[in-house]
Amino acid sequence: MFRALLYIAVFLLNLALFARVRSRSVRQTVLLISTYFLYCSWSFWFAAVLVTSTAMNFLMGELLRRKPARAVLAMGILLNCALLGGFKYLPEAAIHITFSPLQKFANLALPLGISFWTFQAMSYLFDLYRGDELNSSFLEFALYMAFFPVQISGPICRMPEMLPEFRSERLTAWSEISRGFARIATGVLMMQVSRLLGQGILSGDGIDRGFDRLTAWSGLDVWCLAFGYALQLFFDFAGYSHIAIGAAQALGFTVPENFARPFESTTPSIFWTRWHMSLSFWIRDYVFFPLATMRRPMWWRNFVLIVSMVLFGLWHKATILFLLWGCYHGLLLVAHRQWQRFRQQFDFDPPTILWSPLSWLCTTVLISLGWILFRANSLPQAQLMFSAALSSKSYFAHHLSGSLYLLVFILAAAYAVMLRAADEFEGLPAQAGSQQLTTRVSLFSAIHRTRWYWIPPLYILALAMVFIVTHTQDAGAAQFMYRRF
Numbered sequence: 001m002f003r004a005l006l007y008i009a010v011f012l013l014n015l016a017l018f019a020r021v022r023s024r025s026v027r028q029t030v031l032l033i034s035t036y037f038l039y040c041s042w043s044f045w046f047a048a049v050l051v052t053s054t055a056m057n058f059l060m061g062e063l064l065r066r067k068p069a070r071a072v073l074a075m076g077i078l079l080n081c082a083l084l085g086g087f088k089y090l091p092e093a094a095i096h097i098t099f100s101p102l103q104k105f106a107n108l109a110l111p112l113g114i115s116f117w118t119f120q121a122m123s124y125l126f127d128l129y130r131g132d133e134l135n136s137s138f139l140e141f142a143l144y145m146a147f148f149p150v151q152i153s154g155p156i157c158r159m160p161e162m163l164p165e166f167r168s169e170r171l172t173a174w175s176e177i178s179r180g181f182a183r184i185a186t187g188v189l190m191m192q193v194s195r196l197l198g199q200g201i202l203s204g205d206g207i208d209r210g211f212d213r214l215t216a217w218s219g220l221d222v223w224c225l226a227f228g229y230a231l232q233l234f235f236d237f238a239g240y241s242h243i244a245i246g247a248a249q250a251l252g253f254t255v256p257e258n259f260a261r262p263f264e265s266t267t268p269s270i271f272w273t274r275w276h277m278s279l280s281f282w283i284r285d286y287v288f289f290p291l292a293t294m295r296r297p298m299w300w301r302n303f304v305l306i307v308s309m310v311l312f313g314l315w316h317k318a319t320i321l322f323l324l325w326g327c328y329h330g331l332l333l334v335a336h337r338q339w340q341r342f343r344q345q346f347d348f349d350p351p352t353i354l355w356s357p358l359s360w361l362c363t364t365v366l367i368s369l370g371w372i373l374f375r376a377n378s379l380p381q382a383q384l385m386f387s388a389a390l391s392s393k394s395y396f397a398h399h400l401s402g403s404l405y406l407l408v409f410i411l412a413a414a415y416a417v418m419l420r421a422a423d424e425f426e427g428l429p430a431q432a433g434s435q436q437l438t439t440r441v442s443l444f445s446a447i448h449r450t451r452w453y454w455i456p457p458l459y460i461l462a463l464a465m466v467f468i469v470t471h472t473q474d475a476g477a478a479q480f481m482y483r484r485f
Contacts, residue, residue, distance in 0.1 A: 003041055003042075006038065006041055007038060007148075010034045010037065010038055010148070011247055011250075011251075013030075013034065014030065014031060014034055014251055015172070015177070015250055015251060017030055018171070018172045018251050018252050019171055019172045019177070020171065022169040022170070022171060023169070024167055024168075024169050027169075028139055028140065028143060028166060029139070031143060031147075031148075032139060032142055032143050032146070034148060035143070035146045035147060035148040035151065036146065038148050038151075039112075039146060039148070039151065042112055043109070043111070045109070045111075046109075046111040046112055049083075049087070049111045049114070050111065050114075050117065050145065050146055052083075053080070053083055053114075053117065053118065053121060053145065054121075054141065054142050054145045054146070056079060056083075057076065057080070057121040057124060057125065057141075057145070058138055058141045058142075060072065060075065060076035060079070060125055061076075061124060061125060061128050061134075061141070064076070064125060064128040064129055065128055065134075065135075068128065068129045068130075068131065070129075072129075073125055073126070073129045076122070076125040077122055077125065080118050080121055080122050080125075083114075083118065084114060084115065084118045086108075087108060087109075087110050087111060087114055088110060088114065088115065088317075088318070089318045090108060091107065091108045091110075092317070092318055092319070093318075094108075112151070112152050113151050113152045113153065113154075115315060116150070116151075116152075116153060116154045116156055117145050117146065117151070119156050119279070119282055120144065120145060120156055120157055120158070120159075121145060122286070123156075123158050123159070123282060123285075123286060124141075124144070124158075124159045126286050127158070127159060127160060132159075132160055134159050134160065134163060136159065136163055140163060140166050140167070141159075143166055144157065144159055144162050144163070144166070147162070147248075147253075149244045149245075149247040149248040149251070149253070149255070150244050150248065150255055153237070153240055153241075153244070154241070154244070154258065154278055154279070155241060155244065155245070155255055155256045155257070155258040155277070155278035156256070156278040156279055156282055157255055157256060157278070158256075161254070161256070162253075162255075165252075165253045165254065168252065170252065171252075172250070172251060172252035173252075176249055176250065176252060177250045179246075179249055179250075180246040180247065180248070180249035180250025180251070181246065181250060182246070183242045183243070183245055183246025183249065184242065184243050184246040184247060184250070185459065186239070186242045186246075187238075187239040187240060187241070187242030187243035187244075187246060188239070188243065188463070189239070189459065189462060189463050189466070190235040190236070190238060190239030190242065191235065191236055191239035191240060191243075192463060192466045192467055192470060193235045193239075193411060193466055194231075194232050194233075194234075194235035194236035194239060195236075195466075195470045196407070196466050196469060196470050197228055197231060197232040197235065197407065197408070197411065198232055199469075199470055200401065200403060200404055200407065201403045201404075201406075201407055201469060202401060202403055205401045205403060205404060206228075206404060206407075207225060207228045207229050207232050207404070210224070210225045210228075210400055210404070211225065211229070211375055211376065211377060211381075212377065214399055214400075216384075216388075216399060217384065217385055217388045217394075217399060217400075218388055218394045218395060218396075218397045218398045218399060219388050219389050219390075219391060219392075219394040219395040220394075220395055220397075220398045220400075220405075221388065221398050221399050221400045222372065222385045222386075222388050222389040223368070223389065224398075224400055224404060224405055224408055225372075225375075225385075225400070226368040226369055226371050226372055226389075227368050227408055227412065228404065228407075228408040229371050229374075229375050230263075230367070230368050230371050231408065231411055231412060231415075233371070233374075233375075234259070234262065234263070235411075237258070237259075237276070238258065238259040241257075241258035241259060245257065245258070256277065256278045256281075257277055257278075258276060258277050258278055259274065259275060259276070259277065260273075260274040260277065261274060261419060262274040262275040263364070263415075264360070264419070265360070265363055265364075265367075266356055266359040266360045266363055267336050267359060267363055268329065268332040268333050268335075268336050268363060268366065268367065269333060269336055269337075270363075271363060271367055272329070272333070279312070279315070280312075283308050283309075283311065283312050284308075287307075287308045287311060288304055288305065288308040291304040291307070291308075292304045292305075302334045302337065305330055305333050305334055305337075306327060306330030306331065306333075306334060307330070308330070309326045309327065309329045309330035309333065310323060310326040310327050310330060311326065312326050312329070313325045313326025313327070313329075314326060316374075320379055321373050321374070321376060321378075321379060321382060322373075322374070324373050324379075324382075325370060325373040325374050328370050328373060329370060332366055332367075332370075369386075369389070372385050372386065372389075
């Protein structure tokens with residue numbers, strides 16, 4: 001709670017500054033001091049690692065700016081991978097490998113956000129090697145590495161987009177501030193809903209119990225946990241992204257979007273352009289494209305696609321489950337590509353009205369099944385859950401609480417209704433200009449005009465209800481789920 005209040009106080013201080021002061025140097029200096037002040041509140045050791053990474057990458061960038069040599073780029077990437085791997089993978093290796101020199105790394109703490117700002121550093125080096133004109137000062141680069149709204153869990157930013165933002169001297173408009181606060185409010189509610197899914201309506205009867213305490217599952221249980229965990233992870237990480245993007249927007253900065261209605265995806269390829277977009281596009285631009293263009297055969301591109309998704313999985317954690325999760329999604333993407341080639345080759349074009357719902361259903365089922373690998377605590381547990389999902393006999397019983405089934409269904413339905421309502425509101429300006437105004441459009445128009453009368457009390461009621469349920473229970477689900485990656 002203390003750290004949350006500290007973040008709020010520093011955010012409001014910077015908000016007042018950016019709304020009144022135009023001086024670039026003052027804005028950059030105050031923002032950098034604020035950023036490191038907040039990061040030091042977690043650990044001075046974390047800040048030392050961040051400073052080391054910042055200085056190292058700035059020096060490598062200067063060498064690349066003078067001469068974009070492949071050897072310099074390779075050295076920079078190796079140093080970043082060594083730094084990230086040392087903190088992220090050595091402790092895990094020390095636990096599982098009985099090799100005495102490794103044991104001293106078993107309790108090595110992972111600096112917050114290291115995966116995110118290390119990827120930002122590597123994209124900076126890649127962009128310089130490609131010839132982008134990025135003449136940032138050390139202060140500007142330090143800001144890019146540590147910008148506090150996105151410091152802990154992204155979205156992953158890129159220097160070509162952020163440098164003009166850091167150099168801007170325009171005052172933040174009230175419209176930007178209000179939109180930023182609206183996104184923060186949305187994110188807070190989403191994260192509380194994620195917590196509710198983790199804990200359940202009844203104490204200790206949520207998604208976390210289904211994975212961490214049960215030892216047997218029916219097929220229905222597995223699908224409830226798969227869909228429920230997809231929602232839990234989405235509400236948590238998309239909610240955090242809303243808060244980060246909203247805080248940056250209120251300060252006058254535009255950072256990348258991270259989610260774009262992923263549950264509406266009709267193919268695995270579309271899903272990965274809508275889920276954790278900043279990381280997906282990073283892998284695409286800096287791993288897949290460079291490797292895929294090295295050879296022309298289709299088998300090579302498919303192989304590179306699987307390798308890219310395996311790296312995507314191992315980025316989260318170096319375990320067999322995350323390796324299998326990445327491989328699983330790589331195979332899904334390859335299968336989708338082969339299906340596209342089949343349709344083109346045989347001119348197979350089924351009616352959209354029938355094909356789109358079927359494609360959406362298959363995509364949702366396959367993506368959700370993959371979350372079992374992402375969330376399971378061990379490979380044997382994942383195997384048992386997959387066996388239950390594939391066994392027809394197991395569908396005649398269930399071990400999860402009926403309240404969890406109901407909660408997952410209600411939240412999924414409520415989210416779908418909200419997306420539908422948002423689509424209706426967005427289409428109102430075009431429809432309102434037509435001569436014939438239908439009753440349905442008139443109703444939505446009236447609801448939209450009066451939204452500031454009913455949205456705030458409805459939001460407060462929903463937040464209060466979720467907060468009361470989640471904070472009056474003995475057990476709690478961890479917030480900021482992606483912080484551990």
